[in-house]
Amino acid sequence: MKRLKCLLSALLLASSMTTVAGEAAADKEMTVYRSPTCGCCGKWIAHVKHNHFAIKDIVSDDMQAVKQKFGVPSELSSCHTAIVDGYVIEGHVPAADIEKLLKTKPNVVGISAPGMPMGSPGMEMGGRQDDYTVVSFDKDGKAQVFSEHKAGQ
Secondary structure, three states: OHHHHHHHHHHHHHHHHHHHHHHHHOOEEEEEEEOOOOHHHHHHHHHHHHOOEEEEEEEOOOHHHHHHHOOOOHHHOOOEEEEEOOEEEEEOOOHHHHHHHHHHOOOOOEEEEOOOOOOOOOOOEOOEOOOEEEEEEOOOOOEEEEEEEOOOO
16 A cells, blocks of 8 residues: 555656646747847847747847837837737846736737846846836837836845
8 A cells, every 4th residue: 555655646746747847848939039249139038048938039130120010119129029929028128027918918019128228137247237117018109117127136
């Protein structure tokens, strides 16, 4: 009887590991458009990959055309543009904010970390960090605060 309990416990443990592995295989697909000369884009891609996004990396010599195609307002632009589940992700947006967007599914075009805020994912510069805001934007370009990030937190 004791051997049977051990065997059942082992089978339950193995099945839970299979579930975890299955979840890892179900990473969310994201297409990232970036310039061939941008190094911080690669660092941001590593950040989102680490947070379970499967990346299709598209290098483009005309990022302005990409941003226009996906409706990114010029004042909210950054160095790279990503698409995940129909939403636009502009710039160095933390993976946690992308997860929040995908979970809450607001009626917006996407979210942006305008510019290239120091200390945001992919923009780590030693100890230098700036406060920054991630904004959502709609089809008319109207932006509102989606999340705020304080330096050192």
